[in-house]
Amino acid sequence: MTGTPVTDAQATDSPAPEAPVLEISGLEVAYRAADGSTRPAVRGVDLRVGAGEVVALVGESGSGKSTTAHAALHLLPRGGTVTAGRLRLDGRDLSDLTAKEWQAVRGRHVGLVPQDPTVSLNPVVRVGDQVAEVLVIHGLARRADARVRAVELLRQAGVDDPAGRARQYPHQLSGGLRQRVLIAIAIAARPRLVVADEPTSALDVTVQRRILDHLDSLVRETGTAVLLITHDLGVAADRADRILVLQDGVIVEEGAATRVLADPQHPYTRRLIAAAPSLASSRLVIGDDRGPTTDVERPEAPSAAEGTASPVLALDRVRKEFALPRGAERRTLVAVDDVSLAVGRGRTYALVGESGSGKSTTARLALRLEHPTAGRVVFRGQDITAARGRELRALRRGFQVVYQSPYASLDPRFTVEQIVAEPLRAYGVGDRAERADRARALIEDVALPADVLRRGPRELSGGQRQRVAIARALALQPDLVVLDEPVSALDVSVQAQILELLVRLQAEHGLAYLFISHDLAVVRQVADQVGVMSRGRLVESGAAEQILLDPQEDYTRELVAAIPGRRAVQRLETA
Structure with a gap:
């Protein structure tokens, strides 16, 4: 739908502030295809x-959100062209600047915080020098002074021990610290505008x-204007x-954040809000033939009583x-410690925690991809801790895994039919025709059209690829599926579709799920039990509703408080 956008003028909210730092009017961007044709990506954005x-x-x-942001920075990729519109920064028209003139604007007047800190920093340059480089390039400091100021900028960006961190390389920092370094780079020259692209x-x-x-x-201290790019309405x-x-390069709705959240006018906005796990308040359940719905009370799952007695x-x-390697302070790293x-x-049992908490290692122990140093792994009542070779391979028919990235977990050389049928072929199940029939049935089960069987993974969207990965995991009719961050790489609307699919398949097949996630917003939509991990230990566990509504541990409370959208929801509830 590309009609007139719903605005605050129609919703009686206050107008946008006058004298804007950034003003974009009538922006249109198109990309040139290989055959010479052009495809519009942004249409008439103000x-x-x-x-x-x-x-x-x-x-x-x-x-079109990232394309709009990149157009504002004159950083469109090859093939992208601004075909119409004007761009003003503090009243100055930048629309006709040359590439060389833009180099004096970017960094000095407009800062960028890019999405992926892993690929946005130079791996062979110390982070302090990368922050200082902005000051040197724009003539704001000599190199020696710039290095001193870089330490202060790292401190302003919230980096602990900034002097020590400045001497480190990007690979020596966590993802959060790398992102803080990018913020330091973005604010180094005290720009009037910061563009934060999925930061x-x-x-x-x-x-x-x-x-x-x-x-x-x-922002509050310096008065900097921020253009925030995100797919999550909760954030x-x-x-x-x-x-x-x-939507499709057109602004379909705009307004004050509280108004858009409380009273969305456009169907697409309402759909995004409904899809955002961070804004949901209840668990997905199977309703009627229209598919999953949400409800506070969960109906009895198939064989739940038996499953509780014999997990x-x-x-x-x-x-x-x-x-650990020689020279380390300790001889071993305890990744998982006394977890039951x-x-x-x-x-569904959900394991939640930050990166490095031990949840993925616990999942690998459950799958017997790692051998436990101590303790037991029991599957369908059988102790499989010491299982090896053929015995372990036979057991693996009963437990399968769906990985985080649908882009990396499917073989690009295979068709979808070959991918889904591969477990059947590996275990000698059926002949070629029977495997093809089974693949067709599985693709139908995950709500994909039959014609995808002849396509390759690169021809599918992220959500479609993850559906293929789920179909492959179900090929051998397992009892247990380990879901390792299965939706974290997907848009929120696609996340909602995959979560609904998982809930439906669980109800139809009686599947047990071990669900790995760092996001309690996602977990509360699918989990029956939740275990919270920190530094390899299970610090709190229990019924999902108990953990989410009445967490007992400080660490769990911090995870719950970090769910995006909670502050906005609380503001609405107290309004």
Whole structure:
């Protein structure tokens, strides 16, 4: 739908601030295809960002939000062209600047916080020198002075021990620290505008909250204008003064963040809000033939009572140690320490925690991809801790895994049919025709059209690829599926579709799920039991509703408080 956008003028909210730092009017961007044709990506976008204001551009992948931001920085990729529109910064028209003139604007007057801190920093240059480089390039300091100021900028960006960190390389820092370095680079020259392009999408929710809190404080202290690009309306509602919603390159709704969240006018906005796990308040359940719905009360799952008495998977005080290289202060690293849990048939046990908490290692122990240093792994009542070779291979028919990235977990050389049928072929199940029939049935089961069987992974969207990965995991009719961050790489609307699919398949097949996630917003939609991990230990566990509504441990409370959208929801509830 590309009609006239719903605006605050129609919704009786206050108008956008006058004298904007950034003003874009009538922006149109097109990309040139290989055959010489052009495809419009942004159509007639108007936006304004005032001093000290945070404006969020929200939409799914392909909506045009990042293209709009890159056009504002004159950083469109090859093939992208601004075909119409004007761009003004503090009243100065930048539309006709040359590439060389833009080099004096970027960094000095406009800062960028890119999405992925892993690929946005030079791996062979110390981070302090990378911050200092901005000051040197724009003539704001000599190199020696710039290095001193870089330490102060790192401190302002919330980096602990900034002098020590300045001498380190990017690979020696965590993802959160790398993102803080990028913030230091973006604010080094005290620009009037900062463009933050999905600045925390690759980070844990607790790290995300700290980064966004710090960005908030910088905005308030310096009066910097911020254009925030995000696919998550929960993040936008928490952090932005105003929200602009993009669909197919067109702004379909704009207004004050509280108004857009409380009273969305456009169907696409309502769909994004409904899809955002951070804004949901209840668990997904199977309703009627229209598919999953939400409800506070969960109906009895198939064979739930039997699953509770005799769990599909049980971990009994498992421990995993990894040897450290010579010269390290310790000889071993304890990744998992005395963890016990049980997953019943037709039930979901969610393991949550930050990166490095031990949840993925615990999942690998459950799958017997790692051998526990101590403790027992019990599957369908059988102790499989010491299983090896053929015995372990036979057992693996009963437990399968769906990985985080649908882009890396499918073989690009195979067709979808070959991918889904591969487990059947590996275990000698059926002949070629029977395997093809089974693949067709599985693809139908995950709600994909039959014609995808002949396609390759590169021809599918992220959500479609993850559906293929789920179909492959179900090929051998397992009792247990380990889901390792299965939706974290997907847009929120696609996340919702995959979560609904998982809930439906669980109800139909009585599957046990071990669900690994750092995001409690996602977990509360699918989990029956939740275990919270920190530094290899299970610090709290229990019924999902108990953990989410009445957490007992400080660490769990921090995870719950970090769910994006909570602040916005609380503001609405107290309004």
